[in-house]
Amino acid sequence: MANNPSVPDGLYSAIASIIEQARGQVKQAVNQQMVQAYWHIGRLIVEQEQQGQERAEYGKQQLNQLSSRLQAEFGKGFDVTNLRNMRHFYLTFPKRDALRLELSWTHYRTLIRIESPKAREWYAAEAANQHWSARALARQIGVLYYERLLASKEKSPVEQEALAKIDELAESPQDYLRDPYILDFLNLQDKTYQESDLEQAIITNLQQFLLELGKGFAFVERQQRIRTDDGDYFIDLVFYNFHLKCFLLIDLKMHKLTHQDVGQMDMYVRMYEEQKRRADDNPTIGLILCSERNNTVAKYSVLNESKQLFASKYLTELPSEEELARELEHEREKALRIQEEKARYTLNYESN
Numbered sequence: 001m002a003n004n005p006s007v008p009d010g011l012y013s014a015i016a017s018i019i020e021q022a023r024g025q026v027k028q029a030v031n032q033q034m035v036q037a038y039w040h041i042g043r044l045i046v047e048q049e050q051q052g053q054e055r056a057e058y059g060k061q062q063l064n065q066l067s068s069r070l071q072a073e074f075g076k077g078f079d080v081t082n083l084r085n086m087r088h089f090y091l092t093f094p095k096r097d098a099l100r101l102e103l104s105w106t107h108y109r110t111l112i113r114i115e116s117p118k119a120r121e122w123y124a125a126e127a128a129n130q131h132w133s134a135r136a137l138a139r140q141i142g143v144l145y146y147e148r149l150l151a152s153k154e155k156s157p158v159e160q161e162a163l164a165k166i167d168e169l170a171e172s173p174q175d176y177l178r179d180p181y182i183l184d185f186l187n188l189q190d191k192t193y194q195e196s197d198l199e200q201a202i203i204t205n206l207q208q209f210l211l212e213l214g215k216g217f218a219f220v221e222r223q224q225r226i227r228t229d230d231g232d233y234f235i236d237l238v239f240y241n242f243h244l245k246c247f248l249l250i251d252l253k254m255h256k257l258t259h260q261d262v263g264q265m266d267m268y269v270r271m272y273e274e275q276k277r278r279a280d281d282n283p284t285i286g287l288i289l290c291s292e293r294n295n296t297v298a299k300y301s302v303l304n305e306s307k308q309l310f311a312s313k314y315l316t317e318l319p320s321e322e323e324l325a326r327e328l329e330h331e332r333e334k335a336l337r338i339q340e341e342k343a344r345y346t347l348n349y350e351s352n
Contacts, residue, residue, distance in 0.1 A: 032101040035108065039099065042090030045083065088112050100124055106134035119146050136211055143182045173244060173285045176214055179312035180327060181289060188316045195254050199236055216243035226271050235268055246282040247272060250289055257294035257311050262301045269308055289314050
């Protein structure tokens with residue numbers, strides 16, 4: 001009997017890679033053609049409506065008849081709801097050259113529901129540049145990511161250049177870190193988990209956690225050890241931000257922020273500066289993620305004066321729109337207080 005040699009792993013991997021790449025290119029090409037086709041269909045529907053027949057009932061009947069004929073030949077993708085979406089798509093994005101062809105039809109169906117043109121364009125650009133899935137885009141819209149980003153700035157959101165890139169908006173660590181962080185994707189709503197469970201859930205859902213952290217973050221290590229003469233210390237999570245060019249240390253706490261938490265993170269940052277920070281890195285940032293903020297500790301501890309230490313609360317359930325609105329208002333008030341304090345400091349300095 002002739003020998004039956006096994007296929008070399010290298011040969012199989014190379015061929016599999018070519019097939020996957022080809023499939024991806026075909027899928028992308030089909031997606032681009034679909035988006036452009038739906039844009040043109042929306043344009044034709046709008047142009048037909050503008051030819052004098054302005055009565056709503058007429059337009060509704062015509063769309064129903066059009067849908068029936070299209071579905072009979074081309075399938076369910078052309079039901080009345082989808083045709084209305086195509087019409088809305090064209091009205092929302094009237095310039096075909098401005099379409100981001102990296103985005104799918106599902107992305108655009110989500111984007112056309114955003115009322116603010118500036119927010120819509122920002123989400124479209126970020127979804128394309130950051131390769132957000134349609135599900136990730138929907139989640140970021142749902143947690144008001146754009147609005148929270150603007151609210152974290154020291155100036156009023158009205159004064160912001162809304163379409164600026166994140167790395168142009170962000171000038172300091174404060175502009176990258178948020179409060180609260182919404183960790184609903186961890187599925188820890190039962191309230192019985194421990195800190196180790198929270199940490200493991202973040203590692204398991206690392207891609208979504210990076211999305212919540214924001215742009216430019218990369219995971220470095222979990223439970224990173226730092227050795228000292230007095231023993232070993234372990235930092236829960238370590239990340240690096242390529243825009244800020246610095247490390248981010250995260251300490252997870254399941255209780256209200258305490259002075260001990262702040263002191264511990266202050267020590268971690270100082271040790272990291274001495275042992276891990278490279279010559280071309282910017283100063284290390286320490287972030288305490290706790291279940292509840294403590295305004296007294298925040299005001300009367302080193303946290304209040306340090307440019308490297310921060311504390312934010314985390315939510316394991318997606319808050320309501322009203323709760324998010326209150327959080328945004330809180331961020332705006334905090335930003336205004338900081339701005340007023342800086343203005344008073346500048347005035348006093350100049351007068352002296």
